[in-house]
Every structure is written in C-alpha cells, then in structure tokens.
Amino acid sequence: MKPLTPPRERVLKFAVSWLLGGLFLWAGSLKILDPKEFATSVANYRLVPYPLINLVAITVPWVEVVAGLFLVLQRWVRASALVMTGMTAAFFVFIVSALARGLNIECGCFGTVGGHNIGLSNLVIDSAMLAMALWLSGGTRHAR
Amino acid sequence: MRSSLQQALLIVLLGLGLGVLFNAASPKGIPFITPPKAPLNPEELITLEQAKEVWQAGATFFLDARAPADFAAGHIANAFNLPADAFEEHWPRIAPMLSVDAPLVIYCDGEECELSHRLKDKLGQAGYRKVKILHNGWTLWHKAGLATQSGSGP
Numbered sequence: 001m002k003p004l005t006p007p008r009e010r011v012l013k014f015a016v017s018w019l020l021g022g023l024f025l026w027a028g029s030l031k032i033l034d035p036k037e038f039a040t041s042v043a044n045y046r047l048v049p050y051p052l053i054n055l056v057a058i059t060v061p062w063v064e065v066v067a068g069l070f071l072v073l074q075r076w077v078r079a080s081a082l083v084m085t086g087m088t089a090a091f092f093v094f095i096v097s098a099l100a101r102g103l104n105i106e107c108g109c110f111g112t113v114g115g116h117n118i119g120l121s122n123l124v125i126d127s128a129m130l131a132m133a134l135w136l137s138g139g140t141r142h143a144r
Numbered sequence: 145m146r147s148s149l150q151q152a153l154l155i156v157l158l159g160l161g162l163g164v165l166f167n168a169a170s171p172k173g174i175p176f177i178t179p180p181k182a183p184l185n186p187e188e189l190i191t192l193e194q195a196k197e198v199w200q201a202g203a204t205f206f207l208d209a210r211a212p213a214d215f216a217a218g219h220i221a222n223a224f225n226l227p228a229d230a231f232e233e234h235w236p237r238i239a240p241m242l243s244v245d246a247p248l249v250i251y252c253d254g255e256e257c258e259l260s261h262r263l264k265d266k267l268g269q270a271g272y273r274k275v276k277i278l279h280n281g282w283t284l285w286h287k288a289g290l291a292t293q294s295g296s297g298p
Contacts (some may be wrong), residue, residue: 052177102212
C-alpha cells in the first residue's frame with residue numbers, strides 16, 4: 001500500500017484533530033454547564049466510590065475541555081491525543097460495564113443530548129474517538 | 145515520547161486545577177465531596193420480623209429490585225423481579241398483577257444498596273403508596289434461613 005504523502009497526511013491529521021478536539025470541547029462544555037446532572041450520570045454507573053462522585057464530575061469535563069482546546073489550537077497535539085486516548089479508553093470500560101450489567105441509564109457522554117438510554121451507539125462513537133486519538137498520539141513523524 | 149507524556153500530565157493537571165477553581169467560583173458549583181445520602185426514613189422500612197409475618201400471611205407482594213442475574217442466583221420465595229435499573233422494561237409484566245393499593249415489600253442487597261429506594265420512587269410515581277423497604281433484604285432473609293428460591297421465575 002502506498003503510504004500517504006506527508007502533505008496529505010498533515011491535512012488529514014489537521015482535520016481529525018479539529019473533529020476530535022471539537023467533540024471534546026463540546027462534550028466537556030455541556031457537562032460543565034450542568035455539574036449536578038453530570039454527577040448524577042456518574043453515580044448511575046455505580047463504579048466510582050460514592051464520596052468521589054462529585055470530584056470526578058467537577059474535574060473530568062475540564063480535562064476534556066483543556067485537551068480539546070490544545071488539539072484544536074494544534075499545540076501539544078500528541079500529548080492531548082494521549083490524554084484523550086486514556087479518557088476514551090476509560091469511557092469504553094464504563095460503557096461496556098453498564099451494558100453488561102443491563103443498566104437502564106443515560107450515557108452522560110455528551111451531556112443529556114440525545115437523552116436516550118445507553119446503548120451500542122455510545123460504544124461505537126466512543127470507539128471511533130478512541131481510534132482517532134490513538135492515531136494522533138501514535139505518529140512520530142510530525143511530533144512536536 | 146517522554147516529553148509528550150509530561151505534557152499530557154500537565155494537560156490533566158491543568159484540567160483538574162481549572163475544574164476545582166471553576167467549581168469553587170461558580171454559582172452552580174457542587175460540594176467537592178459527595179454529601180452523604182439522606183438517612184433512611186424509619187416509616188418506609190420494614191423489619192425482618194415484620195417482613196416474615198406478612199410473607200407468611202401471603203397477602204403481600206415481594207419485589208426484588210436487583211438485576212435479573214442476581215435474582216436468578218437466589219431470591220426470597222415467591223418474590224417477583226422488578227429491576228430498578230430496567231423498570232420501564234419489566235413494569236408491563238408486573239403491573240397487571242398489582243392493584244394500586246396492594247401492600248408491597250421491596251428489597252435489594254447490601255447496606256449501600258439504593259435500588260430499593262429508586263424502585264420505591266418509581267412505584268410512588270405510578271401511584272403505589274403501601275410500599276415498604278426491607279433494608280439489606282436478601283442478606284438478612286437468607287441468613288435467617290427463611291424460604292428462598294433460585295431461577296428467573298417467581
């Protein structure tokens with residue numbers, strides 16, 4: 001297979017980082033706007049120790065926003081993609097665990113947008129974001 | 145690679161710091177440590193002794209609020225499974241059996257289990273008022289050597 005020529009790869013990386021960064025910015029902002037709602041979403045998974053639920057709900061959206069901002073601004077691309085890889089991988093575990101236990105809860109992934117119960121579509125979206133983050137964090141040629 | 149990892153750590157720390165600062169300043173901020181749950185209201189609880197009596201009398205429905213797999217592994221004899229986490233899915237199967245004024249006992253398992261309370265709220269919304277919770281029900285019941293069953297049927 002012919003490898004992508006560097007300029008083309010750069011354009012694609014740029015596009016993917018805008019898409020992924022934008023998604024993270026959007027997801028994080030929605031949660032920041034309604035911390036109580038997000039804390040309920042976190043609690044519903046019944047995976048985070050009870051006293052820590054609020055702290056997770058307070059901090060996780062801001063890590064999403066900061067990482068998203070770095071990616072959109074094309075600064076520390078690999079580092080922010082690494083953070084996103086870790087986060088989407090953790091979300092993957094949460095979603096799979098909720099599906100395996102048959103929990104009838106909202107995903108809480110993009111605030112209450114969608115509003116439907118957690119399902120395979122959440123897993124597909126998360127996997128796609130995980131793949132994008134992995135790809136952006138893996139390349140060495142344009143590492144800064 | 146090493147510097148990317150350091151930068152990633154910085155991004156995480158920056159996010160944590162901003163989150164804490166923003167929450168402290170925001171009017172919509174929430175307590176950093178999740179406040180303890182409201183204490184159990186004794187009026188909505190039933191003791192094991194009372195539960196045993198109403199179970200023997202046979203006029204009270206017992207509802208198991210746990211997930212179907214836990215229910216199948218063992219439950220109070222003659223109890224029905226109405227998982228609090230999948231209420232909407234299971235309710236149509238259970239509802240025709242229960243009149244609105246039927247006395248109900250609901251239970252889950254463990255001191256921390258909230259499923260009974262969530263189920264009670266949902267039943268309350270559906271108009272059911274005579275609902276009692278047997279706190280830590282499954283553990284108490286089967287440790288006391290009272291009648292149990294396994295499998296997915298009642």
